[in-house]
Amino acid sequence: MPYLTFEEFESLTEKTTGIEEEEFKNLLPKASAILDNVTSHFYHRRDIEKDNKWRVRQFKLGLCAQIEYFHVLGSTTFEEINNAPQTFQAGRTSVSNASRYNPSGANESKPLVAEDVFIYLEGTGLLYAGVAVW
16 A cells, blocks of 8 residues: 555645656655665554554655655666766866765765655654664
């Protein structure tokens, strides 16, 4: 069962994304896999329907953010996201994709997980990575 329906997606994003239902259906599985990885598969072990409503809403907002991220980038894999060349030269003209961290743009890549996901998941307990003591 998917974590999110298209109707929920439109409601949570207030229909501001421009993402159509077909694209949503294509992006949802990969975005869900990303959030499962980030949350250590929390909702594989617990019923999302019975969990705290606020935490579920935050999780779904994070999922929306990941879907929007993939939509904006036009890619869903690490390789596709980072396949832009660092420099391009045509004749005497050179174009460099410098980064904000390293002026040469070298050795930097965009993450697969949208930074906005962490805004929604912070404080929910879904990012907990410790070991339980029983």
